Amino acid sequence: MMTTDSNVQDGVTLIHLQKITAAERKKDEAVNALRSARKAAKVDGVSLKALDAVRVLAKLDSHELTQDFNDIVRYARLLQVPLYSQLEMFDAPDGSTGEEEIIARAASDGLRAGRMGEEGKTTKYDPGSPAGQAWLEYWRKGQDELLSAIKEIPVSDKAPDEPKKKRGRPPGSGKKAKTPESPTDFDEDDDKVVPLRH
DSSP states (O other), X not given: OOOOOTTOOHHHHHHHHHHHXXXXXXXXXXXXXXXXXXXXXXXXXXXXXXXXHHHHHHTSOXXXXXXXXXXXXXXXXXXXXXXXXXXXXXXXXXXXXXXXXXXXXXXXXXXXXXXXXXXXXXXXXXTTSHHHHHHHHHHHHHHHHHHHHHHTSOTXXXXXXSOOOOSSOOTTOSOOOOOOXXXXXXXXXXXXXXXXXX
């Protein structure tokens, strides 16, 4: 068990305090950015609940995914949710791991990675293999779709957390009054008497 040293120097404590505070600030900024991104998606009509569920499924391998779908069908049938009849259409694969299935899985993984903006080096497939080539080809297609979607966003759209600009001049941006040389000097702009301050 690790124990703390009560005789640690103040300078060391302050250094760690600064690092912890900076990390907390970054975490808060990331949380706020995530909230803003989710809020923007919701405003545009994206079903966050459905998207989150699919994102969880996207992290599963084919066996886990098949098992989860089978469980969903079973639970839906048990609770008499009408959806189960549609879900039964997704039959479990026969368990074969032939080259065609591997290539199809790689293509699907690549397309998803491209659409999600992941880097091209994130592939788990050997780049020289047919599966690796399929992954890269469909990753590029996913990237193209993502880029097209980004280009369709109107330039004038503002992020939800972007503050609205106030109209008029900001405080202190106007002309400063000239320091009068006598008690009755006139301001040239508005012909008002500027009293001499002592």
